[in-house]
Amino acid sequence: MKLLYFAWLRGKLGKAGEELSPPSSVVTVGHLLDWLETLGPAYKAALSDRRVVRVAVNQEYAGSEHPVALEDEIALFPPVTGG
Amino acid sequence: MIRVQQDDFDPGAELARLTEGRRDIGGVACFVGLVRELAESAAITAMTLEHYPGMTEKRLAEIEAEARARWPLAAALIIHRVGRLLPGDRIVFVATASAHRQAALESCQFLIDWLKTKAPFWKLEESAAGEHWVAARETDDQAAARWRRS
Numbered sequence: 001m002k003l004l005y006f007a008w009l010r011g012k013l014g015k016a017g018e019e020l021s022p023p024s025s026v027v028t029v030g031h032l033l034d035w036l037e038t039l040g041p042a043y044k045a046a047l048s049d050r051r052v053v054r055v056a057v058n059q060e061y062a063g064s065e066h067p068v069a070l071e072d073e074i075a076l077f078p079p080v081t082g083g
Numbered sequence: 084m085i086r087v088q089q090d091d092f093d094p095g096a097e098l099a100r101l102t103e104g105r106r107d108i109g110g111v112a113c114f115v116g117l118v119r120e121l122a123e124s125a126a127i128t129a130m131t132l133e134h135y136p137g138m139t140e141k142r143l144a145e146i147e148a149e150a151r152a153r154w155p156l157a158a159a160l161i162i163h164r165v166g167r168l169l170p171g172d173r174i175v176f177v178a179t180a181s182a183h184r185q186a187a188l189e190s191c192q193f194l195i196d197w198l199k200t201k202a203p204f205w206k207l208e209e210s211a212a213g214e215h216w217v218a219a220r221e222t223d224d225q226a227a228a229r230w231r232r233s
Contacts, residue, residue, distance in 0.1 A: 007205035008216045059138035079219030082204025
């Protein structure tokens with residue numbers, strides 16, 4: 001699974017992205033965020049306030065119930081501030 | 084049409100190109116967003132626009148398609164800059180053209196309101212106090228919500 005991080009999420013995690021292989025029990029966006037939090041204190045801190053974490057699966061906005069698969073590109077980022 | 088670029092743009096030249104050779108356009112509306120020096124706390128010295136390449140273009144195309152579905156537009160153009168910008172620099176350009184002014188004016192406002200809440204761009208401000216990621220504003224959500232169809 002290809003993970004991408006943007007804006008302050010990239011800063012807090014110290015990387016722009018990574019390849020990860022979550023366990024097979026991770027089948028939704030919500031599961032994925034829960035699992036990421038177990039990877040270390042940086043993940044826990046970055047994902048502690050879910051209200052300011054947006055998720056895109058294959059470049060489409062996705063809610064916590066949206067399915068995820070190993071071949072997906074999943075991006076985590078704060079609410080957008082362009083324009 | 085959608086463009087995401089580092090380079091500056093010339094609003095006059097863009098408007099001229101948008102309407103060149105057209106005889107069906109009765110009005111053009113445009114919005115130009117600039118980097119404002121005054122932020123919430125300190126005067127900013129620079130602003131860096133980050134985006135999600137790929138998703139940005141998809142979402143902007145989707146927003147343009149939505150505007151074209153709602154209003155009879157003869158032409159539409161969205162330009163958004165990325166990279167490091169200075170106060171006074173242009174950030175974004177939205178232009179819409181139609182046979183009549185109402186469609187052009189309304190769709191232009193719709194495009195910038197929706198772009199602000201849906202397109203994956205993020206602003207990093209630099210000031211004497213350091214770097215600061217701009218937080219999303221509730222007023223932007225409210226502005227976008229006006230256009231939601233029940």
